[in-house]
Amino acid sequence: MERLEFITYKGKAILVEDFTNMKPGEEFVKALDEAARMIHSNPPKSVLAVFDATGAHFNNDILEAMKSFTKGNTPYIKAATVVGITGLLKIALKAISTFSGRDFHDFNTREEAMEWLITQ
Helix, strand or coil, X not given: CCCEEEEEECCEEEEEEECCCCCCCHHHHHHHHHHHHHHXXXXXXXXXXXXXXXXXXXXXXXXXXXXXXXXXXXXXXXXXXEECCCCHHHHHHHHHHHHHXXXXXXXXXXXXXXXXXXXX
């Protein structure tokens, strides 16, 4: 599986953003840029997305990039979920949510996240 791809899950297209075990740096930022390009190629309020951050590492630069990424994608997102956010990152997710004006639904697994997404 690619890090970023649309899959069909129970008849619905879902963008899987696989950031598992990524560390801050150029690869992380490039993946965010590519995800934004994919999202922006869709009609407004149409994208169902799951962002899997299991085992990923964040620093202030990446959190700022995430805020910008999230805000820029808001017009295209119908619903978004996050997987693998624990501890202090839950606080960071709340800040990103507030900044972007979007709600994120946090799940323990991708399957739980996708099951929720298909009901949106």
